[in-house]
Amino acid sequence: MHSRFALISLLSTLGLASPAANMKMKPRDLLPRLPDPGVVITQCASPGMLALAYDDGPYQYTSALVDILDAAGAKATFFFTGTLYGCIYNQASAVQKAYQSGHQIASHTWTHPQNFGSMSGDQITQEMQQLEQALANIIGVKPAYMRPPYLATGGSVLPTLGSLGYKVITNDVDSGDWNGNSVSQSQQAFQQAGTGGNGHIPLMHETYDTTVNQLTPWLIDWAASNGLRLVTVAECLGDASGAYSETGLPGNGQNSC
Ligand SMILES: [Zn+2]
Numbered sequence: 001m002h003s004r005f006a007l008i009s010l011l012s013t014l015g016l017a018s019p020a021a022n023m024k025m026k027p028r029d030l031l032p033r034l035p036d037p038g039v040v041i042t043q044c045a046s047p048g049m050l051a052l053a054y055d056d057g058p059y060q061y062t063s064a065l066v067d068i069l070d071a072a073g074a075k076a077t078f079f080f081t082g083t084l085y086g087c088i089y090n091q092a093s094a095v096q097k098a099y100q101s102g103h104q105i106a107s108h109t110w111t112h113p114q115n116f117g118s119m120s121g122d123q124i125t126q127e128m129q130q131l132e133q134a135l136a137n138i139i140g141v142k143p144a145y146m147r148p149p150y151l152a153t154g155g156s157v158l159p160t161l162g163s164l165g166y167k168v169i170t171n172d173v174d175s176g177d178w179n180g181n182s183v184s185q186s187q188q189a190f191q192q193a194g195t196g197g198n199g200h201i202p203l204m205h206e207t208y209d210t211t212v213n214q215l216t217p218w219l220i221d222w223a224a225s226n227g228l229r230l231v232t233v234a235e236c237l238g239d240a241s242g243a244y245s246e247t248g249l250p251g252n253g254q255n256s257c
Helices: 002-013 018-024 064-072 088-100 121-136 158-165 183-194 211-227
Strands: 044-045 053-055 075-080 104-105 168-170 199-202 202-205
Touching: 064 088, 064 211, 075 088, 088 104, 088 121, 104 121, 121 158, 158 168, 183 202, 183 211, 202 211
Parallel strands: 053 075, 053 202, 075 104
Antiparallel strands: 044 199
């Protein structure tokens, strides 16, 4: 008798004692799972969309890129750094223009360190918080999304970003613009990835004239002719209201390049 009571108790603990208990589904279980901080995300959570994502700005093409996207009614995501190509404060108006146009502003770290994957947790935290302070000063919000430089996700990167609340994006299509791919080679990468399945989050850089002025217009047409909506990374993950952190906005304003 003793062991039978123990079994019933165990089944009850597991929620298996009553078949009816298994029929109940919590509303949250019926919704797509929202991204967890510190967990690498490579693609959208749903089909029918494309989340254009541009690394390494702000740069001299940022403003023109926003114009191209806005003219098409497209939304995109900008993974900005603080100092990679000059100081972000010197390009504050382009950053503000991208934000005010409804594009998602996300972090690509303060200095874009080559050794991000081997940095200590404190160093990674510094990289994130310096850019947070700059974005708080320039656009008044703190990003909740980031893409690691060189897509480095080893070492202390994920635990540290998780503890800071960052949702970590890599990619599932590589335009190869950083590696000397021609525009037509980049286009082939998208065509090979195709338009079925969950939406793509590509790796692209706004620091190439060809990516901004040739590949992006082609992608806008490609998306339109295939019925894909051009949305931010957060929206393509069902997390449109989670693009920015609601708490922990840096307060003292002290920050410079
Ligand atoms: Zn980069």
